[in-house]
Amino acid sequence: MMFAVTILAVLVTMALALIRSLKGPSVYDRILAVNTFGTLTVVLISVHGFMTGRPEFLDLALVYALINFIGTIAVTKYVTFSDMGHGGERDEKGDI
Amino acid sequence: MALLFDILSWGALISGCILCLIGGWGMIRLPDMYTRMHGASIIDTLGIGLILVGLMFQAGLTLITAKLVLILIFVFFTSPTATHALARAALNGGLKPEVLDEGIRLPIDPLNSDDVAVADTASKEDEPSKI
16 A cells, blocks of 8 residues: 555656656756656665565666666766767866 | 554554645646656655555565565655656756746756747746746
């Protein structure tokens, strides 16, 4: 019961993030919304594993968290420099 | 003891759900990208943190709790990193903050740069910023 309530709230929040990613004025809004969507997917996988009595789903959630972070950084870098392998000599503080 | 853990788990899960919904509503309603980042940060830290703590109370002291702690630590470190990189990329790309207090200097100033992206919005600088 309580897992179902949690899943419902997480799904509603995912829908709100999806709305923002669809109507976001700038590309950075979309990246932010997709990052939030991925983080909420991690929670959704975890809670679903508990609800169905199979907590092995936590391994999938951990891998999803890793991929989500790397994907967000990669898309941010691609949008900024139009190049995944940019060296970062644009300013002295780093690339992104 | 089990009842106590159930009550704590309920409290953490419901608080996490409410904070997630507040953060999602903030992502819809807040005026520009930098303030929307605040709503996303609520979801990323306290929202899913409380939900995972509630799951930990359900799991007890097992390997499952260790995995939940790993997810929690990982998200706590990577989510501010991603948000910081995104804010820096947005400032570099010339996205202008709509809500900016007087006298605050940005580390990268898109308002006074010569970028084409901000040149067309420069005429609105004299208007009082709307909240």
